[in-house]
Every structure is written in structure tokens, then in C-alpha cells.
Amino acid sequence: MxxxxxxxxxxxxxxxxxxxxxxxxxxxxxxxxxxxxxxxxxxxxxxxxxxxxxxxxxxxxxxxxxxxxxxxxxxxxxxxxxxxxxxxxxxxxxxxxxxxxxxxxxxxxxxxxxxxxxxxxxxxxxxxxxxxGKYPVVKNKKRILIYGAGDAGALVAREYKSHYNGSQPVIGFIDDDPKKHHLTIHGLPVLGGRENIPSLVCNYSVDEIIIAMPSVPRNSIREIVNYCKEYVASIKILPGVYQLLDGKVTINQIRPVEIEDLLGREPVRTNLKEISRYLKNKVVLVTGAGGSIGSELCRQIARVGPKKLVLLGHGENSIHKIWLELSEKFPELPLKVEIADVRDKPKLEIVFAQNKPDVVFHAAAHKHVPLMEMHPDEAVKTNVFGTKNVAEMADRSHCEIFVLISTDKAVNPSSVMGATKRMAELIIQNLFKGSDTKFVAVRFGNVLGSRGSVVPIFKEQIAKGGPVTVTHPEMTRYFMTIPEAVQLVIQAGAMAKGGEVFLLDMGEPVKIVDLATNLIKLSGFKPGEDIEIKFTGIRPGEKLFEELLTAEEGATSTRHKRIFVAKPAEIDYATLISELLELSKKQIVDGNEVFRCLQKMMPKLIHYRQEKVG
Structure with a gap:
């Protein structure tokens, strides 16, 4: 009709x-x-x-x-x-x-x-x-249990029933609420609580469990997943409550459980109105725009509606990729691509003079700990003097806000990478004292899915049949997702008053060996049987655990309940300038020299590197 x-x-x-x-x-x-x-x-x-x-x-x-x-x-x-x-x-x-x-x-x-x-x-x-009648009857389909006999579980069951022409692959529901036990939903029984899963898997030959509880806290989801994966190889999840807003859900929205679901804490949420206010109709420059963090920064900034977005990076392929993506998704957004190295100060002067940015996000950095131990001079050139160049250009151009992306490895550093990032934090805190620009740093832990991070490496090793390599059985790290990290960075810019180091409450640190074990199980294998976990020993510059604060910094809350601000470190800025001048005169810098310079600037620094080497 x-x-x-x-x-x-x-x-x-x-x-x-x-x-x-x-x-x-x-x-x-x-x-x-x-x-x-x-x-x-x-x-x-x-x-x-x-x-x-x-x-x-x-x-x-x-x-x-x-x-x-x-x-x-x-x-x-x-x-x-x-x-x-x-x-x-x-x-x-x-x-x-x-x-x-x-x-x-x-x-x-x-x-x-x-x-x-x-x-x-x-x-x-x-x-x-x-x-x-339009859907074919599927033979040899999986037998499915739905964990959660609420609205989401009912929608999932109804969708499966429709998709499979009434020949329901779902055998029933599991729910931890005893009041729902022995009831039926869409003709399917609620077969009990979590404790019944082992017998149900055995009696009904269950192939897959779908977790349909989008509003349940992450720590509960992690507990449920860890329990279920002991009995079935395939676990899937309904990712978010927004799918239920219109009362519909499709099979395509149900996805395999990812490692991000097992962080054990709620994702960080930002104040979108606050972010929009300081970025909308502004010229925003992102260094390292082709990297994992830089490219996600560009995506989220583009949604806010800046006056112009400047993509600055040294690698033409990665910059070209994010440029094409943003051009397609945001055709009305003025984009400017700048192929430049942050170590090239004359080129940066031209970039800033031509674009006149209002806000700068500095994501360009060398970040791989073992590689920077091998090439400390390159870490100094990029992480220290590259940051100094970009920050000084922001100051001269009277930018409103400058946000440095730092790392938890800058706290009591034991690696060259961490030490150079700590120097970068000190540089912007020094610049803020005589500048109209609000200089701030954002410090967070390991980012899941970023280039060179453990999860992609583990996935490649699992795909090859193992072994999965872990440095030490007791090694722990803080983890967050790429979108979370970027939201924190952007939110920090909105809260900037100048000179702060912002950090995120990332929950409890995660053992790397547990991360590897979970990934192996989520891939449908048994650790130690199908895929071996091999311990290789701590690499140069690594610590067993990372910290977010030094003893002197302390932390105070902000208006965002998950973001805290560290107290600026007390340092001799004359010594900072003197040591940077000495470093700039040298073509080759070794790791111990970097730490000697940092020790002179911060006499109270706990010298982890000396303890390890000595």
C-alpha cells in the first residue's frame, strides 16, 4: 500500500x-x-x-x-x-x-x-x-543459552526465533534472580542460575552463551564471562543499552566478548557539552595525527565541529589514511594536512604561522620502551625536544590550550621512554609560568588496541598457534581503551587552568598473564594445552608495575569523578634549562645520561634505573 x-x-x-x-x-x-x-x-x-x-x-x-x-x-x-x-x-x-x-x-x-x-x-x-516463511530453516545450528532473562534477553530470543523461522536455536535462559526461575519467556524456560550452567552445557550440548545484560556493571560482566568460559568455547555479548531504546535488537548487534569487556570497571564518560564549547569553531592542531591516539583524537574532535582541523604527522601513509577517512565522514569539515617532523623547528614555525591554531593536542612521541632503550638519543630528540618545539610554537602563537599526552611510565621512570616523557611534562609546566597558553599534561596507562600494545601482539601469536609471550608472571599494568584515553585527553583540555597533570582512575591494575589467559580462552583455546604461555623475562627499562603518581605529587579530585589532578612537582627550572641546553649540544645521548639530567632537575626522584643497573 x-x-x-x-x-x-x-x-x-x-x-x-x-x-x-x-x-x-x-x-x-x-x-x-x-x-x-x-x-x-x-x-x-x-x-x-x-x-x-x-x-x-x-x-x-x-x-x-x-x-x-x-x-x-x-x-x-x-x-x-x-x-x-x-x-x-x-x-x-x-x-x-x-x-x-x-x-x-x-x-x-x-x-x-x-x-x-x-x-x-x-x-x-x-x-x-x-x-x-522468508527465513530458511538452518540445520546443524548452534545450541544457545541466553544469560539474562530481562528485556534484553527477551529481545534476543525473539530475534533468534524470527531469524530461524521459528526453529529456535535458543534452549532457554539463565538468570541470577531466583524469582525468574521456572518461568517462561517467549515459550522458553528460565533454567536456573549460574550454578546450573555446567549441567545445562552437558545435558543440552550448549555451544554458545549470549550475555544479554547491557546495563550490568563491567565488573559483574567480567565475573560472568570468566565463569562461563570455563564451560563453553563461544561467548557473545549484547554491547550496550542503547540498542534497547527503540525496542529492537538484531543478531548482527551481538558480538564476541572482547578483552575490553573484562577491564572490570565502567568506561569513562565525558561531558560532551563542555567539550563542544571549547573546541567548536576553533582551529585545532593534532600532532602525531596518524597514530592510534592521534587518529582517534581527530575522529572525536571532528564530531564537535571545529573551524578547521590540522593533521600533523611525520608518516605520510598513516596521515593519508586518517585524512581520507575524515574527508569521507565529515565532508563539510575543513581539513589541513601537514607532513612535518616535530623535531623540525623551522617547519613548525611555518605550520603555526599559516594555521594559527587555537588548541593543540601533542600526541607525537616515541613510545616503545625496549626500542628507546636501544636508541635513547632518538627518544630525547622526539619526546623532549619535539615537545619543546611544539610547546614553544604554541606559546608564541598565543594558542589558548596545549595538551600533552603523557604516560604512567613518566612516574618514577625506569626506562628512557618514561624519563623523556617526564622531561616533557616538566617543560610544559615551566612554559606555563610565563605564558597566556594553558599548558596541561594527561597521564594514563597502557592503551588496548594501540599499535605495538600487548593485545594485538597476543592475537597475532594466538593466530599462529602460540606461544604467547609474557615477560613476567607478576607483571601488572593499568589498561584503558583508545576511545577512553582520547576522551580523557579532550576532557582535560576543557578543565585546563594551566600547569596541571591530569590522570585517570583506571580501576585495578591487570596482570599481563591474566590478560593473555583470557585472550586465549576467548579465542576458543585452552591455555597450556592448545596455546602455551611462555615467560621471557623483564626487558630493559621495564618495571613489574606502573604508578600514576609520585609520593610528592599527591592527587586532588576534579569535577569529573574519574579524573584527578596531580600537584605540580617542585623543581629548579634554571637547572631544567641548563640540562636541556647540555642535551641539545650532543648528537649521541645514552640512557644513563638521560637519567643523570633528570636526577639533577628532580633530586627526590626515586632512581629505579640505578637500582636495576647497580
């Missing part, structure tokens, strides 16, 4: 239903014996009621809904519309002194809901019965 014919057809159909409801009401009221005066009364009432109800139905957009997907929301709209119509009819008949028995109005209201609402749901049942 065409759209132009659909609304007139529905109006005509509703007019018939309204009149039918009036007739039934009179028949019920007078026990099937309607006298002639009341037939006249009925005829007049039908004209008034039909006109009023059709107008109210149209105003309430009853004719603009797709009734093939009718749910409780549509039922509430019908209830509201019929109630408003009945009240309007009552008011008009009262004001005009039209004789209508009150019982007729009540009966008419009830029958109106039954006929109008029932017709909509009858149409949905008819459409669903037709659709069942």
Missing part, C-alpha cells in the same frame, strides 16, 4: 472500528434491546465521536507509526489517544446537554481500546507470521 493511500485507508478503518465500538457499547448497556429513541441517540453520538477520535488519532500520530513493530510504546499511545477522545466526547456531550448514559462512555472507552489496539497488534502478528 502506497504512503498516500495508507493514512486515508487507516482513517476509514478506524472510523468503522469507532462506530462498531459505539454499537457494541449500546448493545451491552441495553442487553441487546435498543429502543428507537436510543438508536437516534446512537446515530448522533457516532458522528460526534468519530470526528473527535479521528482528529485526536491524527494529532497523536497514530497514523505515522509502523504497526508491524508495535510494542508497549504503541499500546500506550493507543491508550492515551482513546482516553483523550473519550474525555473530549464526555465534555462536549455534557456542555451541549446531549443525553448519553455515563455507562455508555465507559463501555465505549473500553471497547475503543480493545478494537483500535487489537487491530494494530493483529496486524503485527500477521506480518510476523508472513516473515517466518
Amino acid at each position: 502506497g504512503w498516500r493511500l495508507r493514512i486515508p485507508s487507516l482513517i476509514c478503518f478506524d472510523a468503522i472500528l469507532i462506530n462498531f465500538a459505539i454499537i457494541i457499547s449500546y448493545l451491552v448497556r441495553f442487553d441487546g434491546n435498543i429502543t428507537k429513541p436510543y438508536w437516534t441517540n446512537l446515530f448522533k453520538l457516532s458522528i460526534i465521536a468519530t470526528l473527535i477520535f479521528l482528529v485526536i488519532f491524527y494529532i497523536c500520530k497514530l497514523y505515522h507509526r509502523i504497526w508491524a513493530y508495535a510494542s508497549t510504546g504503541e499500546l500506550m499511545t493507543v491508550l492515551k489517544s482513546v482516553t483523550l477522545g473519550s474525555l473530549a466526547v464526555t465534555f462536549i456531550t455534557y456542555m451541549t446537554k446531549f443525553p448519553v448514559p455515563r455507562s455508555i462512555i465507559l463501555l465505549f472507552w473500553a471497547f475503543g481500546i480493545i478494537f483500535v489496539g487489537g487491530s494494530r497488534f493483529a496486524w503485527r502478528i500477521f506480518v510476523e507470521s508472513r516473515h517466518h
Whole structure:
């Protein structure tokens, strides 16, 4: 039926239903014996009621809904519309002194809901019965348990039933609420709680468990996943509560459990309005724009609507990739690509003079700990003097905000990479003292999925059949996702007053060996049997655990409950300038020299490197 014919057809159909409801009401009221005066009364009432109800139905957009997907929301709209119509009819008949028995109005209201609402749901049942025949019956399909007998679980079960032509691959539900046990949802039983999973997997040959609890905290999800993966190879998850907002879910939205689901804490959320306010209609420059963090920064900044986004990077391939992506997704956004090295100060002067950025995010850095131990001079050139160059250009250009992306490895550093990032923090804190620009640093832990991080490496090793290499059985790290890290960086810019080092409450640190074990299990293998975990020993510059603060820094809360700010370190800035000058004169710098310079700037520094080497 065409759209132009659909609304007139529905109006005509509703007019018939309204009149039918009036007739039934009179028949019920007078026990099937309607006298002639009341037939006249009925005829007049039908004209008034039909006109009023059709107008109210149209105003309430009853004719603009797709009734093939009718749910409780549509039922509430019908209830509201019929109630408003009945009240309007009552008011008009009262004001005009039209004789209508009150019982007729009540009966008419009830029958109106039954006929109008029932017709909509009858149409949905008819459409669903037709659709069942369009899906092929799938043979040898998996046998599935749904963990969670709530709204999300019911939606998942209904989608599977529709997709498989009524031949349900779902055998039932698991739920930790005893009140739901022994009940049925869509004809499927709630088979008990978590403790019943081992026997159910055995008795029903369960192949897969789907976790359908999108509003449950992450720490609970991690506990459930860890329990379930002991008994089944395949675990999938419904990722977020937003899929339930329109009352629909599809099989494609159900995805395998990722390592991010096992962080054991809630994701960091940012104040989007606050972010929008300081980035919207501003010229924003991102260094290292082709990297994992830099490219995600560009994606999230682009959504806010800056005046111009400048992508600066040294690697042309990675910059070209993010440039093409942003050009396609945000065709109206002015983009400028700058192929430049942060160590090239004359080129940076040209870039800043041409683009005049208001906000700078400095993500360009050397970050791999073992490589920087081999090449400390390169770490110094990029992480120290590259940061100094970009920060000084931001100062000279009177940028509003400069955000340095730092690392937890800058706290009591034991590696050249951490030491050079600590120097970078000290440089911007020194610059802030005499500048109009708000200089801040953001310090966070390891980023899941970034280039060179453990998760992609582990996945490659698992794909090759192992072994998965872990440096030490007791090694722990703080972890966060790339979007979380970037949201923290952008939020820090919004909270910047100048000179701060922001850090994230990242929950409890995670053992690397546990991370490897979980990934092996989530890939459908057994650790130690199918895939071996091999310990290789701590590499140069590494610590068993990382810290987010030094003893002197302390931490104070901010208006964001998950973000804290460290107290600026007390250092001799004259010594800082002197040591940087000495470093700049040398072509080759070794790791111990970097630490000697840092020790002179910060005499209270706990010298982990000396303890390890000595």
C-alpha cells in the first residue's frame, strides 16, 4: 500500500472500528434491546465521536507509526489517544446537554481500546507470521543459552526465533534472580542460575552463551564471562543499552566478548557539552595525527565541529589514511594536512604561522620502551625536544590550550621512554609560568588496541598457534581503551587552568598473564594445552608495575569523578634549562645520561634505573 493511500485507508478503518465500538457499547448497556429513541441517540453520538477520535488519532500520530513493530510504546499511545477522545466526547456531550448514559462512555472507552489496539497488534502478528516463511530453516545450528532473562534477553530470543523461522536455536535462559526461575519467556524456560550452567552445557550440548545484560556493571560482566568460559568455547555479548531504546535488537548487534569487556570497571564518560564549547569553531592542531591516539583524537574532535582541523604527522601513509577517512565522514569539515617532523623547528614555525591554531593536542612521541632503550638519543630528540618545539610554537602563537599526552611510565621512570616523557611534562609546566597558553599534561596507562600494545601482539601469536609471550608472571599494568584515553585527553583540555597533570582512575591494575589467559580462552583455546604461555623475562627499562603518581605529587579530585589532578612537582627550572641546553649540544645521548639530567632537575626522584643497573 502506497504512503498516500495508507493514512486515508487507516482513517476509514478506524472510523468503522469507532462506530462498531459505539454499537457494541449500546448493545451491552441495553442487553441487546435498543429502543428507537436510543438508536437516534446512537446515530448522533457516532458522528460526534468519530470526528473527535479521528482528529485526536491524527494529532497523536497514530497514523505515522509502523504497526508491524508495535510494542508497549504503541499500546500506550493507543491508550492515551482513546482516553483523550473519550474525555473530549464526555465534555462536549455534557456542555451541549446531549443525553448519553455515563455507562455508555465507559463501555465505549473500553471497547475503543480493545478494537483500535487489537487491530494494530493483529496486524503485527500477521506480518510476523508472513516473515517466518522468508527465513530458511538452518540445520546443524548452534545450541544457545541466553544469560539474562530481562528485556534484553527477551529481545534476543525473539530475534533468534524470527531469524530461524521459528526453529529456535535458543534452549532457554539463565538468570541470577531466583524469582525468574521456572518461568517462561517467549515459550522458553528460565533454567536456573549460574550454578546450573555446567549441567545445562552437558545435558543440552550448549555451544554458545549470549550475555544479554547491557546495563550490568563491567565488573559483574567480567565475573560472568570468566565463569562461563570455563564451560563453553563461544561467548557473545549484547554491547550496550542503547540498542534497547527503540525496542529492537538484531543478531548482527551481538558480538564476541572482547578483552575490553573484562577491564572490570565502567568506561569513562565525558561531558560532551563542555567539550563542544571549547573546541567548536576553533582551529585545532593534532600532532602525531596518524597514530592510534592521534587518529582517534581527530575522529572525536571532528564530531564537535571545529573551524578547521590540522593533521600533523611525520608518516605520510598513516596521515593519508586518517585524512581520507575524515574527508569521507565529515565532508563539510575543513581539513589541513601537514607532513612535518616535530623535531623540525623551522617547519613548525611555518605550520603555526599559516594555521594559527587555537588548541593543540601533542600526541607525537616515541613510545616503545625496549626500542628507546636501544636508541635513547632518538627518544630525547622526539619526546623532549619535539615537545619543546611544539610547546614553544604554541606559546608564541598565543594558542589558548596545549595538551600533552603523557604516560604512567613518566612516574618514577625506569626506562628512557618514561624519563623523556617526564622531561616533557616538566617543560610544559615551566612554559606555563610565563605564558597566556594553558599548558596541561594527561597521564594514563597502557592503551588496548594501540599499535605495538600487548593485545594485538597476543592475537597475532594466538593466530599462529602460540606461544604467547609474557615477560613476567607478576607483571601488572593499568589498561584503558583508545576511545577512553582520547576522551580523557579532550576532557582535560576543557578543565585546563594551566600547569596541571591530569590522570585517570583506571580501576585495578591487570596482570599481563591474566590478560593473555583470557585472550586465549576467548579465542576458543585452552591455555597450556592448545596455546602455551611462555615467560621471557623483564626487558630493559621495564618495571613489574606502573604508578600514576609520585609520593610528592599527591592527587586532588576534579569535577569529573574519574579524573584527578596531580600537584605540580617542585623543581629548579634554571637547572631544567641548563640540562636541556647540555642535551641539545650532543648528537649521541645514552640512557644513563638521560637519567643523570633528570636526577639533577628532580633530586627526590626515586632512581629505579640505578637500582636495576647497580
